[in-house]
Amino acid sequence: xxxxxxxxxxxxxxxxxxxxxxxFMVLSIQFPGINAAFQSFVVSVSTPxxxxxxxxxxxxxxxxxxxTGHVSVYEENKMLRxxxxxxxxxxxxxxxxxxxxxxxKKLLNMVKEVNGKPLASRVISDKKSAFSHTVxxxxxxxxxxxxxxxxxxxxxxxxxxxEVFDETARVLLITDYTSRIxxxxxxxxxxxxxxxxxxxxxxxxxxxxxxxKIEEGMVVVTTGIDGLFPANLPVGxxxxxxxxxxxxxxxxxxxxxFITIQRQxxxxxx
Amino acid sequence: xxxxxxxxxxKPFLNFMVPMVLFVLVILGYVLxxxxxxFVFKLWLLPVGVFYWAxxxxxxxxxxxxxxxxxxxxxxxxxxFGLHGLAILVLHYMALAQRQSLIYSPFAMVITGxxxxxxxxxxxxxxxxxxLDLPVNLWVIVSWAFTVFAFILLSMWFNALRHKFMKD
Numbered sequence: 001x002x003x004x005x006x007x008x009x010x011x012x013x014x015x016x017x018x019x020x021x022x023x024f025m026v027l028s029i030q031f032p033g034i035n036a037a038f039q040s041f042v043v044s045v046s047t048p049x050x051x052x053x054x055x056x057x058x059x060x061x062x063x064x065x066x067x068t069g070h071v072s073v074y075e076e077n078k079m080l081r082x083x084x085x086x087x088x089x090x091x092x093x094x095x096x097x098x099x100x101x102x103x104x105k106k107l108l109n110m111v112k113e114v115n116g117k118p119l120a121s122r123v124i125s126d127k128k129s130a131f132s133h134t135v136x137x138x139x140x141x142x143x144x145x146x147x148x149x150x151x152x153x154x155x156x157x158x159x160x161x162x163e164v165f166d167e168t169a170r171v172l173l174i175t176d177y178t179s180r181i182x183x184x185x186x187x188x189x190x191x192x193x194x195x196x197x198x199x200x201x202x203x204x205x206x207x208x209x210x211x212x213k214i215e216e217g218m219v220v221v222t223t224g225i226d227g228l229f230p231a232n233l234p235v236g237x238x239x240x241x242x243x244x245x246x247x248x249x250x251x252x253x254x255x256x257x258f259i260t261i262q263r264q265x266x267x268x269x270x
Numbered sequence: 271x272x273x274x275x276x277x278x279x280x281k282p283f284l285n286f287m288v289p290m291v292l293f294v295l296v297i298l299g300y301v302l303x304x305x306x307x308x309f310v311f312k313l314w315l316l317p318v319g320v321f322y323w324a325x326x327x328x329x330x331x332x333x334x335x336x337x338x339x340x341x342x343x344x345x346x347x348x349x350x351f352g353l354h355g356l357a358i359l360v361l362h363y364m365a366l367a368q369r370q371s372l373i374y375s376p377f378a379m380v381i382t383g384x385x386x387x388x389x390x391x392x393x394x395x396x397x398x399x400x401x402l403d404l405p406v407n408l409w410v411i412v413s414w415a416f417t418v419f420a421f422i423l424l425s426m427w428f429n430a431l432r433h434k435f436m437k438d
Binding site for chain 2: 010014018020021022023024034038043050053
């Protein structure tokens with residue numbers, strides 16, 4: 001194909017170098033230690049040069065990343081603002097939920113915090129009229145029921161025992177007109193007095209701070225300061241704020257079938 | 271005789287510059303190999319420079335220089351000591367042997383000559399590696415194609431350098 005024009009000197013030179021290459025190759029395969037030592041030498045000698053050569057590419061990478069970062073910073077800032085806004089909204093929601101959760105926890109704890117051994121009783125007589133709101137239970141003194149003991153159901157405060165007989169007891173409901181319960185508005189942590197109205201509503205008749213802004217939906221619980229009712233028993237929810245403030249009881253007094261009497265010792269209380 | 275005549279057309283600085291360029295190609299090939307880590311092919315730059323400069327300015331590209339650079343490449347690439355050395359030696363020898371035919375040919379012929387010689391050398395290397403039970407890269411054809419492409423690109427730069435250092 002192509003004529004070879006090469007001197008004899010180059011042929012000899014090529015032959016010698018090629019021979020040495022073959023010898024090197026055989027030696028490096030037969031004695032891997034020699035090959036490793038040679039490679040180590042070459043790499044260690046070349047390292048400064050290699051690092052110097054790599055510098056521009058590293059700088060280019062850094063500059064590229066910096067430029068890309070600056071270009072995307074506007075979008076990133078916008079995205080972060082949106083994200084921050086979402087997070088702030090979530091934090092507000094969380095505060096609301098947390099508050100609600102705390103309230104609910106307190107409500108749940110109320111039943112547990114009631115002292116005394118609870119005893120469930122069926123309501124055998126439900127005497128509710130325009131003049132009084134009381135019920136009769138089917139357990140009485142024989143089962144350890146005493147005057148003044150607290151009566152609850154699964155929803156909250158029902159009332160207290162006002163008369164005890166051997167096998168029965170009379171419970172004055174909190175809806176009775178003569179009932180007065182020290183309470184606090186959970187959301188405001190303001191104390192007051194709730195009285196019965198002989199209807200299925202309660203009335204908030206007194207608050208220690210008249211300037212507070214009471215709103216519908218606020219939760220009302222017992223304070224426990226009277227020594228009769230345990231603290232934080234759920235009473236009801238404010239549902240009408242006007243000239244009078246009415247509370248809708250948590251307990252469904254229209255269908256009161258089973259109640260629980262907390263049989264704590266009442267000596268020294270009443 | 272013709273070789274010496276051709277070399278007299280260039281400034282002596284080229285004798286210093288060509289080894290530097292070849293050394294840069296070795297380092298660049300190694301760095302690119304690291305950057306292309308994960309790719310199946312390898313860009314082999316040293317044969318590009320050795321073939322070109324041995325062809326056009328042989329006095330600036332002695333056989334011993336090509337051998338030393340190839341041995342450095344052996345050390346960097348981890349292949350048996352002498353494998354790249356022998357391959358580059360063969361390529362250098364071929365460049366010198368075909369110089370009279372290629373040097374005054376169109377550039378397409380130079381590229382074709384390089385392609386054929388490189389194919390022979392790379393095939394031989396692959397065969398030797400297979401015989402020595404070393405890992406053989408079956409994508410050697412892709413590596414060959416990329417190296418030929420690199421020859422086309424680098425030759426433009428080498429041409430510019432060469433003409434810059436030609437005597438008036």
